[in-house]
Amino acid sequence: MKKLAVGIDIGGTNILLGFVNEKGEILDRISWKTASFALAEEWVTLACDFILEKLHKYPNVIFRGVGIGAPNGNVYSGSIEHAPNMPWKGTVPLAQMFESRLSSKSVLTNDANAAALGEMLFGAAKNCRHFIYITLGTGLGSGIVVDGKLVYGSDGFAGEIGHVVLFPNGRPCGCGRNGCVETYCSATGLKTTYAEIRQKKNLPPIPHADAKYIYQLAVNGDKEAIQAFELTADWLGLALANSVAYTSPEKIILFGGLTQAGDLLLNPVKLSFEKNLLHNYKNKVTITSSSLTECDAAILGAASLLLSM
Amino acid sequence: MKKLAVGIDIGGTNILLGFVNEKGEILDRISWKTASFALAEEWVTLACDFILEKLHKYPNVIFRGVGIGAPNGNVYSGSIEHAPNMPWKGTVPLAQMFESRLSSKSVLTNDANAAALGEMLFGAAKNCRHFIYITLGTGLGSGIVVDGKLVYGSDGFAGEIGHVVLFPNGRPCGCGRNGCVETYCSATGLKTTYAEIRQKKNLPPIPHADAKYIYQLAVNGDKEAIQAFELTADWLGLALANSVAYTSPEKIILFGGLTQAGDLLLNPVKLSFEKNLLHNYKNKVTITSSSLTECDAAILGAASLLLSM
Numbered sequence: 001m002k003k004l005a006v007g008i009d010i011g012g013t014n015i016l017l018g019f020v021n022e023k024g025e026i027l028d029r030i031s032w033k034t035a036s037f038a039l040a041e042e043w044v045t046l047a048c049d050f051i052l053e054k055l056h057k058y059p060n061v062i063f064r065g066v067g068i069g070a071p072n073g074n075v076y077s078g079s080i081e082h083a084p085n086m087p088w089k090g091t092v093p094l095a096q097m098f099e100s101r102l103s104s105k106s107v108l109t110n111d112a113n114a115a116a117l118g119e120m121l122f123g124a125a126k127n128c129r130h131f132i133y134i135t136l137g138t139g140l141g142s143g144i145v146v147d148g149k150l151v152y153g154s155d156g157f158a159g160e161i162g163h164v165v166l167f168p169n170g171r172p173c174g175c176g177r178n179g180c181v182e183t184y185c186s187a188t189g190l191k192t193t194y195a196e197i198r199q200k201k202n203l204p205p206i207p208h209a210d211a212k213y214i215y216q217l218a219v220n221g222d223k224e225a226i227q228a229f230e231l232t233a234d235w236l237g238l239a240l241a242n243s244v245a246y247t248s249p250e251k252i253i254l255f256g257g258l259t260q261a262g263d264l265l266l267n268p269v270k271l272s273f274e275k276n277l278l279h280n281y282k283n284k285v286t287i288t289s290s291s292l293t294e295c296d297a298a299i300l301g302a303a304s305l306l307l308s309m
Numbered sequence: 310m311k312k313l314a315v316g317i318d319i320g321g322t323n324i325l326l327g328f329v330n331e332k333g334e335i336l337d338r339i340s341w342k343t344a345s346f347a348l349a350e351e352w353v354t355l356a357c358d359f360i361l362e363k364l365h366k367y368p369n370v371i372f373r374g375v376g377i378g379a380p381n382g383n384v385y386s387g388s389i390e391h392a393p394n395m396p397w398k399g400t401v402p403l404a405q406m407f408e409s410r411l412s413s414k415s416v417l418t419n420d421a422n423a424a425a426l427g428e429m430l431f432g433a434a435k436n437c438r439h440f441i442y443i444t445l446g447t448g449l450g451s452g453i454v455v456d457g458k459l460v461y462g463s464d465g466f467a468g469e470i471g472h473v474v475l476f477p478n479g480r481p482c483g484c485g486r487n488g489c490v491e492t493y494c495s496a497t498g499l500k501t502t503y504a505e506i507r508q509k510k511n512l513p514p515i516p517h518a519d520a521k522y523i524y525q526l527a528v529n530g531d532k533e534a535i536q537a538f539e540l541t542a543d544w545l546g547l548a549l550a551n552s553v554a555y556t557s558p559e560k561i562i563l564f565g566g567l568t569q570a571g572d573l574l575l576n577p578v579k580l581s582f583e584k585n586l587l588h589n590y591k592n593k594v595t596i597t598s599s600s601l602t603e604c605d606a607a608i609l610g611a612a613s614l615l616l617s618m
Binding site for chain 2: 129130144146147149151152153154155156157158159160161163164165166167168175176177238241242243245246247248249250276278279280281284
């Protein structure tokens with residue numbers, strides 16, 4: 001019998017849910033605005049109703065359960081733990097809530113880990129035993145795979161490359177520390193870098209210049225925008241070269257909004273990466289973009305938590 | 310029947326060999342000066358003669374084979390690959406040489422990985438599933454254990470924390486790059502730091518001031534020596550805090566010459582480490598010294614490669 005799982009991607013803005021089969025096809029989808037639910041319970045009830053209703057459509061399958069990717073998701077506790085950008089505060093035991101309502105297995109982990117698993121089952125990391133997955137959005141998330149398994153670590157919070165200090169005493173980070181990779185290598189980092197370059201040249205600030213806007217400027221030949229991308233790529237190349245010294249992956253896969261800049265970002269990242277690699281690792285590690293579309297990857301990744309079991 | 314293995318530690322100066330039983334007792338030992346052997350074959354012949362001769366003393370054991378820890382040792386190829394401080398140049402397929410001469414299994418890995426495994430079987434990492442092992446000698450070596458297994462990565466060279474860049478464009482490193490952790494956090498790093506502090510204060514250089522000498526000065530109240538230890542500890546604490554964001558270990562175990570400084574190094578390292586940790590990890594990770602003596606650890610570690618199988 002064929003296997004089926006539900007994948008749920010929870011973000012600060014949207015919640016996406018889909019039924020996923022073994023081929024990585026998304027069969028039924030639904031989405032909600034996260035802010036519509038003051039309490040997690042309200043949303044869980046709606047989600048379970050949807051799942052139970054649709055399950056009737058698939059009588060001859062083994063339903064593996066509900067996989068969830070969420071910010072600050074902890075695989076060991078099955079809970080979202082103190083996620084800063086969520087309306088649901090404190091510890092939210094989502095996996096347990098789904099298990100008790102559906103009598104099916106539920107696994108929850110952080111969004112980057114889930115996406116890494118999705119990429120391993122259905123995307124650019126197929127047949128890859130050692131890779132690092134980097135999500136470049138507002139911040140920088142990461143999932144690390146060693147010997148075909150996600151590294152969760154002793155507490156479920158392994159893989160926070162965005163919060164490795166790249167420049168000691170550098171830019172202030174949302175985490176309360178300074179110089180974290182994500183303050184340089186993310187959409188937010190790019191924005192800061194662009195503003196800093198303009199300031200140094202005594203050019204007036206452009207407050208609405210977000211990553212997309214800076215990308216357009218760069219494509220149209222704006223010097224400061226091009227320089228901002230070059231610096232971001234330089235720094236990301238260094239941060240990734242440092243990461244290789246931990247787990248020596250075959251691949252690094254980049255995912256998320258900022259990768260929409262394509263070769264404008266990817267080519268200089270590759271150059272900086274090779275330049276900064278320890279000789280042992282040179283010309284061994286491929287940097288590539290995700291082969292999944294952004295909306296699908298999150299659902300596929302979450303469903304992979306159960307389909308890969 | 311009881312198990313027995315041979316552990317061999319190969320260094321630029323000495324080669325140590327011992328028979329090790331399951332309790333972690335070293336039964337027979339021998340050592341050589343590495344420089345006495347222009348070719349690896351010459352030494353392998355002597356080592357095999359010793360092993361075969363002594364094996365007769367243990368008739369009722371299962372001999373598991375020969376474990377080897379060596380600089381630039383690669384577990385996948387069983388070879389020493391281009392080790393900079395060894396008389397044997399190029400690629401030396403030591404594991405294969407032992408296997409063909411002894412008809413027993415032989416496993417080779419880098420010295421820090423071997424020591425990490427020894428610590429897991431017989432030392433401070435017993436029953437520990439997630440830890441990072443740091444050897445603080447002339448350089449900084451490391452072994453990373455995830456879920457009870459050494460991380461070797463795609464090419465066998467995972468775990469080179471000494472060559473993560475701590476300060477971009479920092480001190481020149483023997484690897485040809487700049488700002489590597491080991492240029493700051495090692496016996497060599499301490500020496501450089503002490504010299505830099507004296508220079509800044511216009512004090513005359515002390516060319517013979519090595520790590521031991523600087524330690525003695527610090528114990529006797531020398532301000533610059535104390536400051537050198539404080540800075541080294543600050544930097545090591547930061548480097549270790551960064552490492553936690555990759556694999557989220559329960560423990561970090563420090564080993565090697567520089568740890569003989571005891572609390573003079575360990576206490577400020579712990580302070581800097583906690584200060585620099587991302588909030589997720591605070592008050593969860595123990596930093597401790599190895600519980601094995603330096604000479605034994607290397608042999609036990611190498612033998613563990615086979616005893617742990």
